[in-house]
Amino acid sequence: MIDIFSPIALRVAATLRLADHVAAGADTLDELAKAAKVDADALRRLLRFLTCRGVFAEPSPGRYTLTGSAALLAADHPSRLREFLDLDTAGGRMDLAVCGGLLHTVRTGEAGYEAVFGQSFWDDLDTRPDLAGSFTALMTAVSRRLGPEVAAGYDWRDARHVVDVGGGAGFLLSAVLQRCPQARGTLVDLPATVARAQSTLDAAGVADRCAVQGGSFFDPLPEGGDVYVLSHVLHDWDDGPALSILRNCAAAAAATGGRVLVAERVIADDEHRALATEYDLRMAAIFGGARERSYDEFVTLAAAAGLAPGGVWHTSSQHWLMEWLPTT
Structure with a gap:
């Protein structure tokens, strides 16, 4: 060790x-x-x-x-391991932030990334297009792997409109729509991000059933969906911002009797606990308040957002699919 x-x-x-x-x-x-x-x-x-x-x-x-x-x-x-390890990319700088900044994080509760590199991770991406591009590639690799697992791991039979919130370039939503020919989709992410989605949707053969909307998950979300998906989103944020995101999803889902599906790693007393706690420390050192959560912590956060627990499913990549139902 x-x-x-x-x-x-x-x-x-x-x-x-x-x-x-x-x-x-x-x-x-x-x-x-x-x-x-x-x-x-x-x-x-x-x-x-x-x-x-x-x-x-x-x-x-x-x-x-x-x-x-x-x-x-x-x-x-x-x-694609090389992309994750390259120290000249966003992923590599995150590793360096963990190595050099974890002590600062534990002492102060603040992001170690800023202590190492002089500005926050997100500001680093804003000022370094090369890092932003490498981060997009990194998240694309994650979505390519996780998308099919989410599509296969949840019961989509009654889904008619799936809204992927913070869905990046659309790989996860494409996998869901390929599995659900009866459904249409809406992809929501920042304008610069969803601008790259068209080729993904075209390649998957689902572009004719998918709308693309530039926007922030901190703003009101498009209504009309019956499933609002949050994949690898909430762990980027402390409880305050995460609660705002969930409330926006809950409000949009409640308008049409829909539900919220969250895909995240969960800290549980199982064989995956060691990896989940490693990712939790990584999130703390890189982003400060970001965190992996236990299921009970998700329940508490969801309740504050007006959501009650539904079903829970597990993927082969150690992610949980957690369904939440609006209470109002």
């Missing part, structure tokens, strides 16, 4: 695209250093560390090959 070098060394290798360079034929130390634009001696020491741990192999002095572990770091690997 005290090893800090393996996680950071892997991220440095991912950032420098070492696996891609080796796969492309730059397999000697000098060739790798030139391709990665780094100091050869420092790279030698990094590779020595990684080969000792089976990440790369060194079949002859100064010549490197990929192992199964190194192949995971290639840009074309289906896991």
Whole structure:
């Protein structure tokens, strides 16, 4: 548990695209250093560390090959792990914020990200288009995986209008509409975000059944839906803002007798508790008040928003699907 070098060394290798360079034929130390634009001696020491741990192999002095572990770091690997580990991207900066800012967070309750980088995560994205683009790619990868699980894990048979609130580029909503040919959808997110949704909806063959609306989930939401979906939204916010989001969903759902479906990790006494608590600390260090919650905490938050518990379902990726019904 005290090893800090393996996680950071892997991220440095991912950032420098070492696996891609080796796969492309730059397999000697000098060739790798030139391709990665780094100091050869420092790279030698990094590779020595990684080969000792089976990440790369060194079949002859100064010549490197990929192992199964190194192949995971290639840009074309289906896991897209490299994108999550790249320290020059939003995901990588979040990791650095956790490493360098968690102590500040525990001491003050404030976001460690701002202590490390001088401004909040969201301000960082606003001033760095490259980071904003990498964050969108990161969330797209998450939505691509989670969308089919949400679509398969919930009973959509009576759904006629699904509103995905904070739905990004539309991958989750597309998966739901593909599964529910009787339903239409509305995608709600910030204008710059939903501007990228059309190609997603077209590729899924659901564009003719889906409206796209630019807006904030802190503002009143479009009425007329019978299912309002919040996926990976509430954990970004402390209880005050999260309550505002839920109240907007509850108000829109109550107008037509609809319901709210929340997809989140949940801190529970099960085999996934360790991972959920890890994500909870990450959220605290990056965003300050952001948090993963227990189911009881969701119940309390939902009750304050005018929502009562409905059903609960579990996905294969350790997310809970929690249904909430308006009480008024």
